[in-house]
Each structure stands twice: as C-alpha cells, then as structure tokens.
Amino acid sequence: MSENSKEKIVIAGAGLVGAMAACFLGRRGFEVEVYESRVDLRRHDISAGRSINLALANRGIYPLEQLGLMDRVREMMIPMRGRMIHDPKGEQNFQPYGQSEDEVIYSISRGDLNRLLLDAAEQTGNVNIHFSHRLDSVDFDTNSAVFINEETGSEVDVDFTRLVGADGAGSRVRAALVAAQDGSDSLEPLGHSYKELEIPAGRDGSFQIEKHALHIWPRGGFMLIALPNLDGSFTVTLFLPNKGEPAFETLQTREAVSRFFDEYFPGVDGLIPGLVDDFFANPTGKLGTVRCKPWHIADKAILIGDAAHAIVPFHGQGMNCGFEDCAVLDECIGQHGPDWHQVFAEYDRLRAPNGEAIADMALENYVEMRDSVNDPQFLLKKAIGFELQKRWPDLFTPRYGMVMFQRIPYAEAQRRGEINQQILDRLASGIESVEEIDWDLAETLVKKHLGSTALTA
Amino acid sequence: MSENSKEKIVIAGAGLVGAMAACFLGRRGFEVEVYESRVDLRRHDISAGRSINLALANRGIYPLEQLGLMDRVREMMIPMRGRMIHDPKGEQNFQPYGQSEDEVIYSISRGDLNRLLLDAAEQTGNVNIHFSHRLDSVDFDTNSAVFINEETGSEVDVDFTRLVGADGAGSRVRAALVAAQDGSDSLEPLGHSYKELEIPAGRDGSFQIEKHALHIWPRGGFMLIALPNLDGSFTVTLFLPNKGEPAFETLQTREAVSRFFDEYFPGVDGLIPGLVDDFFANPTGKLGTVRCKPWHIADKAILIGDAAHAIVPFHGQGMNCGFEDCAVLDECIGQHGPDWHQVFAEYDRLRAPNGEAIADMALENYVEMRDSVNDPQFLLKKAIGFELQKRWPDLFTPRYGMVMFQRIPYAEAQRRGEINQQILDRLASGIESVEEIDWDLAETLVKKHLGSTALTA
Numbered sequence: 001m002s003e004n005s006k007e008k009i010v011i012a013g014a015g016l017v018g019a020m021a022a023c024f025l026g027r028r029g030f031e032v033e034v035y036e037s038r039v040d041l042r043r044h045d046i047s048a049g050r051s052i053n054l055a056l057a058n059r060g061i062y063p064l065e066q067l068g069l070m071d072r073v074r075e076m077m078i079p080m081r082g083r084m085i086h087d088p089k090g091e092q093n094f095q096p097y098g099q100s101e102d103e104v105i106y107s108i109s110r111g112d113l114n115r116l117l118l119d120a121a122e123q124t125g126n127v128n129i130h131f132s133h134r135l136d137s138v139d140f141d142t143n144s145a146v147f148i149n150e151e152t153g154s155e156v157d158v159d160f161t162r163l164v165g166a167d168g169a170g171s172r173v174r175a176a177l178v179a180a181q182d183g184s185d186s187l188e189p190l191g192h193s194y195k196e197l198e199i200p201a202g203r204d205g206s207f208q209i210e211k212h213a214l215h216i217w218p219r220g221g222f223m224l225i226a227l228p229n230l231d232g233s234f235t236v237t238l239f240l241p242n243k244g245e246p247a248f249e250t251l252q253t254r255e256a257v258s259r260f261f262d263e264y265f266p267g268v269d270g271l272i273p274g275l276v277d278d279f280f281a282n283p284t285g286k287l288g289t290v291r292c293k294p295w296h297i298a299d300k301a302i303l304i305g306d307a308a309h310a311i312v313p314f315h316g317q318g319m320n321c322g323f324e325d326c327a328v329l330d331e332c333i334g335q336h337g338p339d340w341h342q343v344f345a346e347y348d349r350l351r352a353p354n355g356e357a358i359a360d361m362a363l364e365n366y367v368e369m370r371d372s373v374n375d376p377q378f379l380l381k382k383a384i385g386f387e388l389q390k391r392w393p394d395l396f397t398p399r400y401g402m403v404m405f406q407r408i409p410y411a412e413a414q415r416r417g418e419i420n421q422q423i424l425d426r427l428a429s430g431i432e433s434v435e436e437i438d439w440d441l442a443e444t445l446v447k448k449h450l451g452s453t454a455l456t457a
Numbered sequence: 458m459s460e461n462s463k464e465k466i467v468i469a470g471a472g473l474v475g476a477m478a479a480c481f482l483g484r485r486g487f488e489v490e491v492y493e494s495r496v497d498l499r500r501h502d503i504s505a506g507r508s509i510n511l512a513l514a515n516r517g518i519y520p521l522e523q524l525g526l527m528d529r530v531r532e533m534m535i536p537m538r539g540r541m542i543h544d545p546k547g548e549q550n551f552q553p554y555g556q557s558e559d560e561v562i563y564s565i566s567r568g569d570l571n572r573l574l575l576d577a578a579e580q581t582g583n584v585n586i587h588f589s590h591r592l593d594s595v596d597f598d599t600n601s602a603v604f605i606n607e608e609t610g611s612e613v614d615v616d617f618t619r620l621v622g623a624d625g626a627g628s629r630v631r632a633a634l635v636a637a638q639d640g641s642d643s644l645e646p647l648g649h650s651y652k653e654l655e656i657p658a659g660r661d662g663s664f665q666i667e668k669h670a671l672h673i674w675p676r677g678g679f680m681l682i683a684l685p686n687l688d689g690s691f692t693v694t695l696f697l698p699n700k701g702e703p704a705f706e707t708l709q710t711r712e713a714v715s716r717f718f719d720e721y722f723p724g725v726d727g728l729i730p731g732l733v734d735d736f737f738a739n740p741t742g743k744l745g746t747v748r749c750k751p752w753h754i755a756d757k758a759i760l761i762g763d764a765a766h767a768i769v770p771f772h773g774q775g776m777n778c779g780f781e782d783c784a785v786l787d788e789c790i791g792q793h794g795p796d797w798h799q800v801f802a803e804y805d806r807l808r809a810p811n812g813e814a815i816a817d818m819a820l821e822n823y824v825e826m827r828d829s830v831n832d833p834q835f836l837l838k839k840a841i842g843f844e845l846q847k848r849w850p851d852l853f854t855p856r857y858g859m860v861m862f863q864r865i866p867y868a869e870a871q872r873r874g875e876i877n878q879q880i881l882d883r884l885a886s887g888i889e890s891v892e893e894i895d896w897d898l899a900e901t902l903v904k905k906h907l908g909s910t911a912l913t914a
Binding site for chain 1 (some may be wrong): 591593594603605610611612627632635636638639640641642643644645646647648650699743745
C-alpha cells in the first residue's frame with residue numbers, strides 16, 4: 001500500500017462513472033480526490049439534467065458485483081423481460097429480449113444509483129469528493145488542473161499524479177488531452193432530440209402498463225418509449241427528428257403537440273396528465289456521438305465513460321460501457337501497476353475499439369427500435385436466431401444478447417453480429433416462418449462461419 | 458449610431474482575427490469589449506507560441522485596405538515572387554507564383570501586424586481590450602460569459618448582446634455554440650508536426666538567401682521552408698511526420714538531428730548556427746483541421762478565424778481567410794443590420810462552404826509543396842496553365858492564383874480548380890513541353906468547360 005499512497009489521483013466528474021472509478025481506486029488505497037461541478041445530489045434535490053432512469057445490463061452489473069454493491073443495487077432494479085410494442089391502434093405485442101429467465105435488463109434510477117456509488121466511494125476511506133467544483137483547464141506539462149469553485153468564483157489549483165476524465169460528453173479533460181497530443185476529437189449530432197415525460201403511478205402505486213417491459217411506440221422515423229420506476233411511475237421519452245414533419249421544430253404550439261400525440265400515440269395522453277404542460281416545461285435533450293483518439297496521455301491521464309465515448313442511448317449501453325471501462329481500468333492496474341504508462345496504454349488498447357463498436361451499434365439500434373420491430377422480416381430473423389441459439393448455444397448468440405447479456409468485447413459482438421446477419425439473411429430468404437428453416441443449410445453455415453470462433457466469455 | 462450604441466459586442470480573443478473584427482465593429486460605433494487570454498504583446502515581449510511570420514495575400518489585404526491600414530502594413534511586407542526550390546544537391550530553381558508583377562504574396566511578422574491591429578481597434582474609440590482574461594464558459598440562455606482573470610484567479614461575469622468567437626483552434630465559444638445546438642465539431646490531426654528555426658541575417662542585415670521568395674526544400678514526405686523577415690533573417694520551418702522514418706519520434710538525439718539535416722538538407726546547417734540546440738529548445742507544433750457546424754447561434758454569436766476553421770498552413774491562407782471572415786461579417790452587418798438573426802445566418806451561409814473548401818485545398822497543397830514541385834509532369838501542367846491564362850485571361854486562372862491573388866469564393870476556386878485539372882490532364886497527356894500544346898483542343902476545352910463561368914471577381 002505504501003506505493004499506492006504516494007499517488008494522488010484526481011477524478012474530474014462524480015457522475016455514475018466517475019463515482020464508480022473512485023470506488024475502484026479508493027479500494028486500492030490510492031488517495032483519490034474527486035471534483036464535481038454540480039452540488040451533492042445526496043443533499044440537494046436536483047435533477048441532473050439527464051435521463052431519470054436507465055437500463056442496467058450484464059456489463060454494468062459485473063463491476064457492481066466486484067465492488068460488493070449488488071445486494072443493495074438489486075433492491076433498486078426492475079427486470080424488463082422484453083419490449084412491449086404499442087401499435088398505432090393501441091394494441092400491444094410483447095417481444096422477449098432473450099430466451100432464458102436471466103436474459104433480461106433492469107430499469108434503475110440514475111439518482112439512486114449515483115448516490116449509492118458516492119457513498120461507497122467515501123466508505124473506502126480514501127476518497128474525498130469536492131462538489132461545486134467545475135474543471136476549467138488542465139496542464140499536462142505540470143500535471144496540474146484548474147477548477148472553479150462555483151460558490152466563491154475562484155480558481156483552485158490542483159496537482160495530480162494521475163488524472164481520470166469522467167467529465168462527460170463535453171469533457172474538458174478530453175479537450176486538453178487531445179490538444180496536448182496529435183489527437184482527434186469529433187462530435188456528430190444525431191439530428192434527433194428527446195423529451196422526457198412521466199406516466200404517474202396508478203392507485204396504491206400500481207403500474208398502469210406492464211411493469212416488466214421496456215415499452216416502445218415505434219413509428220418509423222420516431223418513437224416513444226417508457227421504462228418503469230420503483231414507485232409505479234414510468235419515465236417516458238419521446239425521440240423525434242429536430243426538423244421535418246413531424247419534428248420538434250413543428251411542435252411549437254399546444255394544439256400541435258396535442259394533435260401529434262392524438263395522431264401517433266392514441267391513449268398515451270390518458271396516461272400522462274398534463275402532457276402538454278410537461279412537454280413545454282421539460283427541456284429538449286440533444287443526442288450525438290463523441291469519438292476521440294487517443295483515450296490516454298502518457299502516464300498522466302485517461303478518459304472513461306461519456307468523456308471518451310458519448311453514444312446515443314438506443315442500446316442502453318452508455319452507463320454499462322462506462323462501468324465496464326472502470327472494471328477494465330482496475331484490471332489494468334492490477335496487471336501492470338505501478339507502471340502507469342503500461343496501465344494507461346493497455347486500457348486504451350483494450351477499450352477504444354470497443355467504444356467505437358458500441359457507438360456504431362447504438363446508432364443502428366435506433367432504427368431497430370423505432371422501425372424494424374414492426375417489420376415481419378426482422379421478426380422472422382429474430383425468431384430464426386433464437387432457434388439457432390437453442391440448437392447451437394455455444395456457437396450462435398444473437399447480437400443483442402452478446403451486447404446485453406454477455407461480456408464479450410463489443411467489437412467482437414459487432415464482428416460476430418455481422419456474420420450472424422449474413423447467416424440469417426440466407427436462412428430467411430424465401431421462407432415465412434421458423435417451421436420452414438432449412439436445417440442442413442443452417443448447420444453448414446453456423447459451423448462454417450461461427451465454428452472456429454466459439455464464444456469464450 | 459444610437460441603434461449601434463445599444464449593442465455590447467464581446468469578442469473572445471485578440472489575436473490577428475479578433476483584433477481585426479474589433480476594428481470593423483468599433484468603426485461602426487458598437488460598444489466592443491475584447492477579452493484576450495494572453496498579456497498585451499505591445500507591452501510584453503512574448504512569443505505567441507505561433508508561427509513568427511505569415512504570408513499575407515490578396516484576401517487579407519482587402520480588409521486591411523477597407524480599414525485604411527495598408528499604408529502602414531505595406532512597410533512591414535516583403536514580396537515573395539515565387540518558390541525557390543532547393544534540391545538535395547543544394548541547387549536552386551525558382552518557380553514564379555504568377556505571371557504578372559502583382560501576382561506575389563507577402564511575408565509579414567505576426568507580432569507586428571497584431572500590434573498594429575490592436576492599436577487600430579483602440580483608436581476607433583469604441584473598443585476596450587482586457588488582456589489576461591481567459592474564456593471559461595458561455596451561457597446562451599442568459600447571453601453571458603465567464604472569463605477568468607489570470608492575475609487574480611477570479612471569475613468575471615460578462616453580459617453581451619452579441620458574442621464573437623475569435624478564440625482560435627481550441628475555441629470555447631465553438632464548444633458552447635455547438636453544444637447548445639445540434640452542432641457538429643471535429644478536429645482531425647494531420648499526423649505531421651512542425652518545428653521553427655531561424656536563419657539569422659548576414660553582415661549588415663543582408664539576406665543570406667534570396668529575399669523575395671518562399672524557400673522550399675521539398676523531400677517527398679516532408680519539407681523545410683523559409684520565409685524572409687524585415688531584419689534580414691528567415692524563419693525556417695520543418696514539417697515532418699510524427700511517426701515513421703524520418704519522423705519527429707526518431708529525432709531524439711543530437712546525433713540523429715545532425716545526421717538528418719546533413720542527409721536531407723545539405724548546406725542548411727551552415728546557415729543556422731546552433732541548429733541542433735534550437736531544435737531541442739523550440740517547441741514542436743501540432744497541425745490539424747477543425748471543422749464545425751453551424752458557425753452561428755441565432756442572433757447571439759458567431760465564430761470567425763481559426764475558431765471556425767483551423768486549417769493546415771500549406772496554402773498560407775489561415776490568416777487571410779480569417780481576415781476575409783471579418784470583411785464578410787462587416788458586409789452582412791451593413792446589409793442586414795440591425796436584424797442580427799439575418800446578419801449571422803447570412804454570414805454563416807456565405808462563409809461556411811468556403812471554410813470547408815480552403816481546409817481541403819490547404820491539405821492538398823502540402824503534397825504540392827513537399828512533393829509535386831519536383832515532378833516534371835506537375836511543372837508541365839503548371840506551364841500549360843500559364844499559357845492558357847495568357848490566351849484566355851478572362852476564362853482560365855490557375856487555382857493557386859484564384860486562391861492567392863483573387864477574391865472569388867474559395868468554394869468556387871475549388872470547383873473551377875477541378876475543371877482546370879481535367880483540362881490540364883487532357884492537354885498534358887502525351888506531350889513534354891508547352892510547345893507541343895494542341896491549341897485547337899485547348900480552345901475547345903477552355904471555352905466549353907469554363908466559358909459559361911467567367912470569373913466575376
């Protein structure tokens with residue numbers, strides 16, 4: 001421990017990912033100083049300006065287990081077993097995510113989980129969290145950062161031996177890290193934004209729609225979704241293009257919003273009292289993809305979470321990927337510490353390709369959620385995929401399952417997913433139901449194309 | 458003027474472009490407050506950390522003329538009539554930029570020009586410049602910005618009616634403007650860096666190499682260049698890949714640097730006393746391209762100069778393009794003011810495509826400078842281009858001339874340049890000198906492809 005106590009690790013950001021990194025690093029005996037621009041959400045009732053609930057999946061659960069936090073986290077989780085599709089006539093159709101009992105994802109409150117992680121970080125005894133301190137700039141020549149104390153408006157100079165950038169999509173650690181090297185940095189807007197609404201709990205905290213599902217009202221170019229909360233309410237999110245018709249730009253009047261929901265989401269206004277008021281009261285959130293390179297600078301700093309790879313939310317993997325970053329970093333420290341050059345280089349080598357892959361897959365999944373779930377051909381391929389998985393569970397896993405229920409690297413899931421897709425295209429060609437699958441062809445294709453790359457996770 | 462005096466225009470950055478914008482805006486009677494992160498370079502002897510001299514060309518001269526500053530600027534300028542190519546054997550070969558006396562570019566000191574513009578801005582009587590104030594953040598909901606006073610370390614809150622982002626490649630105005638809308642923002646590294654060195658003046662301030670040329674030692678994948686200064690010295694810049702062989706990463710020892718210059722630039726070490734010491738004492742500069750969208754937000758803010766379009770320096774157009782931004786902005790104010798929505802939208806519409814075009818052409822010109830200038834086929838096409846320009850001066854202008862000696866929009870120069878290239882490819886095919894040009898074909902091609910798009914600038 002004497003080696004670790006010489007380190008002063010500064011983490012910029014105490015959101016979900018920054019707080020988890022503090023848990024891992026504090027547990028190893030490092031002196032950890034966390035600076036967070038917002039106030040302490042354990043003492044103030046604030047909306048973080050981010051989505052209220054999230055989907056926790058396998059990759060996010062694993063690091064929470066390593067930290068011994070899952071007993072407490074489990075109490076916060078609501079299993080979602082699949083997608084409940086709401087068609088334009090108001091009818092519902094359930095599409096399971098997986099085939100076994102444990103192939104589910106979990107709705108969880110961002111705020112509750114963040115509070116738990118902040119407590120856990122402090123309980124390591126090695127973590128100090130400074131709230132209301134906004135990162136201004138970083139100097140990698142002197143290993144120092146300037147934060148602004150939001151209460152006094154004064155600069156605070158902070159030295160570090162290592163710096164962890166967990167300061168989100170607009171990361172200033174990223175800006176400094178990229179500028180100090182020959183790095184690249186890009187922000188690509190999606191062109192669609194989101195608006196959060198709420199379906200309140202029914203009488204006695206009952207759930208007004210199916211509790212154990214992620215609800216989707218897919219409408220081709222846009223969609224509405226809803227995730228359950230413990231108190232019986234659902235957080236509802238509208239995803240819609242910024243421009244065009246329909247689009248956020250044309251929803252400027254109460255009448256337009258009311259007509260829009262009536263036309264595309266009949267019945268929803270009955271579930272959301274004050275829908276139109278909330279629509280105008282709540283902010284419109286932006287969506288985009290941040291990609292950058294590299295994710296580290298020498299032995300000085302690394303990026304984790306959205307600071308390295310802000311992605312669109314359609315695979316529910318933003319937090320999960322960030323948590324996985326923390327676990328991989330911890331493994332790199334275990335393997336290569338205290339050679340921080342090696343720790344950071346290895347972290348970058350392991351994580352950056354996976355950040356690229358999940359960014360791509362999250363973009364693709366928007367089309368799946370808002371559109372493909374209505375397509376008979378898509379549903380047939382999904383059904384064929386489940387059949388292949390039943391027969392050859394060691395060889396064939398649907399891509400959704402690889403991303404959500406397993407921990408094989410995202411890039412590998414993406415690669416195998418492309419092979420899956422080719423196999424499913426072949427098998428679905430010319431048939432209309434799983435009963436017609438050409439099993440000889442299926443066996444040949446699966447064994448030939450996936451046989452040599454059996455899942456190792 | 459009463460309308461204009463209600464405006465409080467804040468400019469972030471008092472580099473060349475910010476200072477010029479202050480001149481234009483102050484001249485119109487606006488209250489202009491400029492905040493610059495560095496100290497006042499008129500009172501302190503600082504290197505701005507940027508290149509020491511620059512090439513001023515037609516597009517940059519025009520706004521200086523509009524401001525009535527050219528009489529003073531002209532005294533600072535050294536005409537460069539073409540490229541002096543230094544081959545590996547130490548022999549020199551002059552390639553003129555144009556065909557007429559006025560088709561030249563001018564070497565000028567960045568510091569001297571910046572000082573002149575700062576003085577001129579203050580002399581409008583409407584411009585206050587606050588040095589040592591670094592932009593921290595911008596809030597477009599409240600039209601306010603936070604600057605850090607570098608001397609006290611305190612926040613300074615500044616309200617504005619309009620904000621002009623002239624804060625360079627790492628612009629925080631850009632970050633805020635893009636984040637507040639559905640904007641895109643990317644930084645692409647070139648993969649090559651640069652190092653400045655100096656050839657001192659000879660006895661009595663004489664020039665040790667040709668004064669009226671831009672010197673190039675083109676070596677295929679890399680190059681050395683030199684621009685003259687008024688005192689007889691030359692600022693020398695090495696452009697070299699970061700990785701590979703030769704590359705900055707392999708020039709780590711005195712022996713390696715010495716050997717590198719001996720091998721590739723024989724004779725240069727004789728011109729630069731203490732070459733190896735300077736190589737290690739001077740910083741290595743990074744090169745990259747910034748592209749973003751949009752360049753404005755509502756009637757609140759715009760980006761000018763490198764903040765909107767940091768480009769690589771190989772067309773010598775970074776400053777010239779930024780100055781042109783200022784002139785176009787001033788024209789938009791003249792035409793559409795005080796409807797600032799319209800002013801900023803029109804500025805964006807006019808300038809953004811040109812920013813894209815010069816970014817592309819600057820990247821292409823690196824290949825021309827470091828490599829093509831040695832290629833007989835390139836030189837033949839250049840000679841044919843000059844012949845076409847002589848015969849049909851209203852129809853054919855070489856692309857270099859359109860960019861450097863004219864003010865037609867960059868995007869138009871790029872478009873016409875592509876047509877030029879196709880014509881030159883056809884005419885150069887199968888011949889070895891301008892004497893062999895097929896003039897009938899030339900006339901047909903020029904009149905058919907360029908006839909309907911005569912230059913209007």
